[in-house]
Amino acid sequence: MEIGLLVRTQTQPGWAPTTRGGGRRRPLALALGRLSSRRPVRCRCLAAMQTSPPPPSVRTVSIPFSDLKERDRDLSGKIEEGLGPNGLGIISIADVPGFPVLRKTLLRLAPKVANLPEDVKKELEDPDSRFNFGWSHGKEKLESGKLDTFKGSFYANPILDAPTTDDVLVRRYPSYCRTNIWPASHLPELEIAFKALGKLMLEVGLMLAHHCDRYVMQQGVGPYDGESLEQTIASSRCHKGRLLYYYPQQFSKQEEGGSVSSWCGWHTDHGSLTGLTCALFTKNSMEIPCPDSAAGLYIRTRDDKVVKVTFEENELAYQVGETTEILSRGRLCATPHCVKAPSSENASNVDRSTFAMFMQPDWDEKLKFPSEIPYHQELIPPNGTLTFGEYSERLVNKYYQGKT
Numbered sequence: 001m002e003i004g005l006l007v008r009t010q011t012q013p014g015w016a017p018t019t020r021g022g023g024r025r026r027p028l029a030l031a032l033g034r035l036s037s038r039r040p041v042r043c044r045c046l047a048a049m050q051t052s053p054p055p056p057s058v059r060t061v062s063i064p065f066s067d068l069k070e071r072d073r074d075l076s077g078k079i080e081e082g083l084g085p086n087g088l089g090i091i092s093i094a095d096v097p098g099f100p101v102l103r104k105t106l107l108r109l110a111p112k113v114a115n116l117p118e119d120v121k122k123e124l125e126d127p128d129s130r131f132n133f134g135w136s137h138g139k140e141k142l143e144s145g146k147l148d149t150f151k152g153s154f155y156a157n158p159i160l161d162a163p164t165t166d167d168v169l170v171r172r173y174p175s176y177c178r179t180n181i182w183p184a185s186h187l188p189e190l191e192i193a194f195k196a197l198g199k200l201m202l203e204v205g206l207m208l209a210h211h212c213d214r215y216v217m218q219q220g221v222g223p224y225d226g227e228s229l230e231q232t233i234a235s236s237r238c239h240k241g242r243l244l245y246y247y248p249q250q251f252s253k254q255e256e257g258g259s260v261s262s263w264c265g266w267h268t269d270h271g272s273l274t275g276l277t278c279a280l281f282t283k284n285s286m287e288i289p290c291p292d293s294a295a296g297l298y299i300r301t302r303d304d305k306v307v308k309v310t311f312e313e314n315e316l317a318y319q320v321g322e323t324t325e326i327l328s329r330g331r332l333c334a335t336p337h338c339v340k341a342p343s344s345e346n347a348s349n350v351d352r353s354t355f356a357m358f359m360q361p362d363w364d365e366k367l368k369f370p371s372e373i374p375y376h377q378e379l380i381p382p383n384g385t386l387t388f389g390e391y392s393e394r395l396v397n398k399y400y401q402g403k404t
């Protein structure tokens with residue numbers, strides 16, 4: 001990894017260890033648990049990104065839910081346009097029944113979690129999972145080496161409260177295998193809302209995965225060497241939801257040229273598929289439209305341009321993770337993304353709540369890697385086969401302990 005090419009972000013998340021200049025603090029946290037993981041992104045245009053006028057805004061390719069649920073419908077054109085080698089790497093699904101209510105119900109709880117008394121939040125922390133279950137705030141390091149207090153996260157597996165009872169596995173894969181922690185007495189509605197939205201995002205994600213599989217097979221890749229994306233996701237016990245709360249930014253901290261990664265640093269999700277809701281903004285507890293058209297989710301396109309991505313409030317978006325890119329032999333591409341905070345004057349006291357559903361293979365899932373892969377080639381054994389759990393462990397070692 002060429003250190004000089006890493007994007008310098010305020011909130012460089014996830015993978016970046018100190019040795020690579022990323023200033024990461026908690027090596028394992030991002031690597032395993034949500035496997036949302038974060039690969040720092042190479043970029044040659046950092047200076048331009050930080051000083052140029054707001055980048056253009058691009059609408060996601062959108063698929064109506066009524067089409068998505070038809071298994072025999074040919075959606076390969078849209079899948080290619082959205083997620084293929086020339087796509088943005090994000091696609092949105094419109095008119096998902098029940099989604100708008102579940103989204104609002106959960107996102108409205110994000111500020112409530114973040115504002116629970118400190119001692120209650122402490123109880124909700126799980127250091128043994130490297131903060132991949134329960135409450136996590138100020139555990140990751142910023143680029144500057146300071147702790148990231150810009151956002152707080154609440155993590156849980158919305159599908160399984162206890163993925164396994166095998167102690168060996170719990171010790172080996174604590175970020176996947178430990179049990180959920182819910183604020184049962186302080187915010188009992190969180191568990192219900194979190195599970196309901198997470199399950200819906202998984203169900204819709206499975207439908208999308210089916211169409212992704214069809215597209216990949218049409219491309220002549222043949223069935224994936226292991227399971228299809230749909231089967232991989234369906235049989236996994238590792239899914240992880242992340243309720244994110246971005247604290248209002250202080251204007252004094254906004255002087256860094258309004259960097260596009262001022263709220264969440266550049267990274268690529270690591271697993272199979274990530275579901276994303278459109279964020280909810282509030283100001284002094286009142287829901288408001290996003291107060292700054294430049295704020296929100298940004299991605300870097302295949303031809304190295306930074307664009308702001310938009311999708312409708314009631315659409316459900318999905319991004320491709322690195323593992324899917326590798327297993328689809330590049331037919332589906334993972335996309336570097338980050339989040340920009342509002343920076344205009346009237347954006348003070350504005351917070352942002354959103355939810356990400358990281359769908360990733362089971363720790364036991366055998367992944368058959370192609371002989372050439374775009375990421376982490378050195379981790380793959382000669383026979384090209386690793387379980388996802390083993391692969392994740394190697395990634396963690398690579399980034400945080402410097403061994404492969």
Ligand SMILES: O=C(O)CCC(=O)C(=O)O
Pocket residue numbers: 036242244264269276279297337339354356
């Ligand atoms: O806040 C967002 O919209 C995106 C969050 C994200 O990319 C992540 O948690 O991996």
Ligand SMILES: [Fe+2]
Pocket residue numbers: 036267268269274337
């Ligand atoms: Fe992400």
